[in-house]
Amino acid sequence: xxxxxxxSIFFFSLLMASSLTVKAGDPSPPAKVFTVVxxxxxxxxxxxxxxxxxxxxxxxxxxxxxxxKMLEKNxxxxxVYTRKTDVFVDLKERGNIANKxxxxxxxxxxxxxxxxxxxxxxxxxxxxxxxKYNMEVAKKENSVIYLEEDYEINYAGYDINSxxxxxxxxxxxxxxxxxxxxxxxxIQENFEKKLKRKNRxxxxxxxxxxxxxxxxxxLIETGxxxxxPEGRYLNSPAGQQAMARSVADAVFTYRKxxxxxxxxxxxxxxxxxxxxxxAVSTPPALAKQALQNDPDxxxxxxxxxxASSKDLELAPFxxxxxxxxxxxxxxxxxxxxxxxxxxxxEVQALQxxxxxxxxxxxxxxxxxxxxKMDLATAVKSLAN
Numbered sequence: 001x002x003x004x005x006x007x008s009i010f011f012f013s014l015l016m017a018s019s020l021t022v023k024a025g026d027p028s029p030p031a032k033v034f035t036v037v038x039x040x041x042x043x044x045x046x047x048x049x050x051x052x053x054x055x056x057x058x059x060x061x062x063x064x065x066x067x068x069k070m071l072e073k074n075x076x077x078x079x080v081y082t083r084k085t086d087v088f089v090d091l092k093e094r095g096n097i098a099n100k101x102x103x104x105x106x107x108x109x110x111x112x113x114x115x116x117x118x119x120x121x122x123x124x125x126x127x128x129x130x131x132k133y134n135m136e137v138a139k140k141e142n143s144v145i146y147l148e149e150d151y152e153i154n155y156a157g158y159d160i161n162s163x164x165x166x167x168x169x170x171x172x173x174x175x176x177x178x179x180x181x182x183x184x185x186x187i188q189e190n191f192e193k194k195l196k197r198k199n200r201x202x203x204x205x206x207x208x209x210x211x212x213x214x215x216x217x218x219l220i221e222t223g224x225x226x227x228x229p230e231g232r233y234l235n236s237p238a239g240q241q242a243m244a245r246s247v248a249d250a251v252f253t254y255r256k257x258x259x260x261x262x263x264x265x266x267x268x269x270x271x272x273x274x275x276x277x278x279a280v281s282t283p284p285a286l287a288k289q290a291l292q293n294d295p296d297x298x299x300x301x302x303x304x305x306x307a308s309s310k311d312l313e314l315a316p317f318x319x320x321x322x323x324x325x326x327x328x329x330x331x332x333x334x335x336x337x338x339x340x341x342x343x344x345x346e347v348q349a350l351q352x353x354x355x356x357x358x359x360x361x362x363x364x365x366x367x368x369x370x371x372k373m374d375l376a377t378a379v380k381s382l383a384n
Contacts, residue, residue: 044088095212
């Protein structure tokens with residue numbers, strides 16, 4: 001990244017400053033342990049899907065155990081498993097395990113199925129994207145609750161046939177969405193570039209197992225057992241080892257990004273049913289019609305240029321010479337913005353300036369009365 005020289009100096013300066021407060025001979029403070037909860041889908045009397053005779057519960061468990069071994073070789077990581085054997089664990093309990101562990105990440109591993117020749121990997125984050133395919137996947141994974149003894153009590157009010165009915169329950173986890181997408185994107189990139197698997201994208205929907213967790217969380221569909229070549233690959237020790245390595249490497253990458261400067265690339269895509277990407281916070285076609293400058297409008301547009309786990313000073317030297325900066329905190333992440341305007345024309349000009357200053361993946365966000373809102377809705381309100 002273009003910021004790397006500055007941030008190397010910046011973090012070196014922090015280290016030098018902090019060393020002044022440490023007495024000679026004092027031991028270095030221990031690094032924070034990074035806790036990852038690994039969840040092998042299904043188990044026990046729930047075999048998962050059985051495409052071509054392969055058993056999802058066994059494949060998911062094998063991959064999870066391999067991921068755990070790889071992470072545990074690094075003393076900075078602590079791994080917690082929702083299951084390490086062929087047992088059934090309630091979806092609610094899986095989330096409880098992660099929450100009690102105060103985990104930094106929750107990763108649930110599954111295998112996909114479909115009545116076609118569909119194949120490839122998908123990584124899901126919590127959110128609502130209600131196209132037909134997404135709904136089918138969510139209903140399939142959420143149907144596990146009916147195998148639990150007290151599902152009527154534990155999931156009162158849940159309607160797996162209508163994931164939209166659960167959208168209100170996602171609000172408390174919204175602050176983790178950026179981090180979840182960050183990890184999901186890293187996983188998918190590794191699957192595609194390192195393993196040459198078909199990348200079906202980062203997607204969103206309401207998964208009960210993700211609803212239970214209060215940390216960045218993803219659900220990985222490692223491939224389709226119903227597609228025989230992919231099923232054979234996932235059922236093989238070599239395939240399971242390779243998939244595990246890709247996930248573990250993505251976790252290592254994720255940690256480095258969130259514990260240092262996360263970077264300016266947050267234009268991750270959430271794929272739709274057709275496999276085409278729609279960039280998060282990218283304006284739709286109707287945005288081109290919203291060209292008025294209305295200073296009395298209560299919608300404010302900003303350009304998000306970066307995010308970091310560090311609370312950086314809002315000074316031009318920290319952001320390649322940009323001024324008119326602002327920030328907000330969401331969980332462990334600080335988001336940094338350039339400019340603030342009621343005008344769609346002006347915010348587009350601000351975005352161009354940010355790109356020219358070295359933030360090529362910056363994107364436009366919208367706020368109303370201080371609350372972040374959907375960009376398409378904001379632009380449409382200007383056009384009305």
